[in-house]
Amino acid sequence: MAKLYFRYGLGKSAQLCQVAYNYFEQRNMEIAVINAKDNETIRSRIVVDGKNVLVREPNFDLKPGVSLYEKIYLRDSDVGLKCILVDNAEYLKEEQAEDLFYISKMLDIPVIAYGNRLIDEKKTSLGVCRLMALADDIEKIDMSMPSKRATLDFNYGAMNCSKTAQLLTKDQSLIDEGFKTCIIKPKLDRDELYIASRIGLRKKADIILDLDDNIYGQAEYLYRDRINHILVDEAQFLTPRQIEQLRRIVNDYNMPISCYGLKSDFLSNLFPGSQRLLEISDNIYKMNTVCSCGCGANFNVRKDRFDNYVTEGEQVCIDQGDNYDSECALCFMEHVMKIDTASRKRVRKK
Numbered sequence: 216m217a218k219l220y221f222r223y224g225l226g227k228s229a230q231l232c233q234v235a236y237n238y239f240e241q242r243n244m245e246i247a248v249i250n251a252k253d254n255e256t257i258r259s260r261i262v263v264d265g266k267n268v269l270v271r272e273p274n275f276d277l278k279p280g281v282s283l284y285e286k287i288y289l290r291d292s293d294v295g296l297k298c299i300l301v302d303n304a305e306y307l308k309e310e311q312a313e314d315l316f317y318i319s320k321m322l323d324i325p326v327i328a329y330g331n332r333l334i335d336e337k338k339t340s341l342g343v344c345r346l347m348a349l350a351d352d353i354e355k356i357d358m359s360m361p362s363k364r365a366t367l368d369f370n371y372g373a374m375n376c377s378k379t380a381q382l383l384t385k386d387q388s389l390i391d392e393g394f395k396t397c398i399i400k401p402k403l404d405r406d407e408l409y410i411a412s413r414i415g416l417r418k419k420a421d422i423i424l425d426l427d428d429n430i431y432g433q434a435e436y437l438y439r440d441r442i443n444h445i446l447v448d449e450a451q452f453l454t455p456r457q458i459e460q461l462r463r464i465v466n467d468y469n470m471p472i473s474c475y476g477l478k479s480d481f482l483s484n485l486f487p488g489s490q491r492l493l494e495i496s497d498n499i500y501k502m503n504t505v506c507s508c509g510c511g512a513n514f515n516v517r518k519d520r521f522d523n524y525v526t527e528g529e530q531v532c533i534d535q536g537d538n539y540d541s542e543c544a545l546c547f548m549e550h551v552m553k554i555d556t557a558s559r560k561r562v563r564k565k
């Protein structure tokens with residue numbers, strides 16, 4: 216199945232123009248080029264002799280109230296599209312971001328959306344949040360040299376991708392190298408003191424964070440205690456405010472922080488903590504896991520005790536008896552969104 220990519224960082228428009236050229240001019244493949252910001256001409260900032268050298272005219276207009284899926288479907292039936300390229304994705308509406316997901320999965324056309332994670336470096340973009348929740352891959356295209364500054368990293372994956380095992384492995388290798396680590400976890404979890412992976416790894420957390428706790432307030436102690444690296448388990452359950460506090464610890468104390476957690480809930484909505492991490496972390500890494508059908512799994516599902524898929528309810532459920540699992544996009548669409556994916560390529564309207 217075709218992928219939906221979200222790419223952020225410096226040099227987005229230049230890469231888009233380059234990719235468009237490779238598809239269309241070099242290989243004669245039909246593509247749709249969209250600029251979500253007012254359908255403007257796409258210009259990279261690369262200037263030679265006072266002229267923008269990489270410029271591309273969109274060949275596809277976004278209109279409010281007109282279904283993007285429907286329009287792409289018609290164009291695809293007409294000419295056969297090989298790729299959809301989108302610039303300034305932070306200006307997409309939520310439903311347009313969803314349409315891009317459906318286009319990649321139902322019409323099997325790869326979609327590459329370039330954009331910023333925030334609007335004007337501050338404001339949340341609901342379109343990009345939806346895009347990041349549904350994207351197969353979130354990629355940073357910044358080609359700048361890695362700096363020596365500490366970073367805030369978000370390692371995300373679906374259920375059963377061995378997040379906790381990877382956290383504990385990272386913890387151990389840091390300790391082996393002579394670093395002093397601090398493991399933080401949110402209070403929400405059942406087994407309060409320990410973080411434990413299913414394969415039996417287990418370690419006591421150093422700090423348990425309640426919803427109202429301010430972790431930045433403890434940074435001075437951690438610094439004096441010569442902590443070199445902070446690891447956060449179940450980071451999706453931290454509040455956006457606590458994620459911002461972690462950001463400040465990285466910036467003010469130059470202390471690296473690695474967060475591990477889920478990206479989205481059982482209905483494919485971002486957890487508030489994960490959303491903030493996706494918006495303001497330095498690096499985003501995906502941990503892979505596999506759906507029972509064999510494809511890569513990006514989505515989480517919840518099943519009740521009778522093995523029925525749960526399709527509504529609270530984001531965080533302490534109910535016993537429910538099971539969580541991970542599934543690929545197509546299985547998720549079929550089981551949770553109740554979309555008949557067998558009719559792919561022939562579906563005119565979702």
Ligand SMILES: [Zn+2]
Nearest residue numbers: 506508543546
């Ligand atoms: Zn599957």
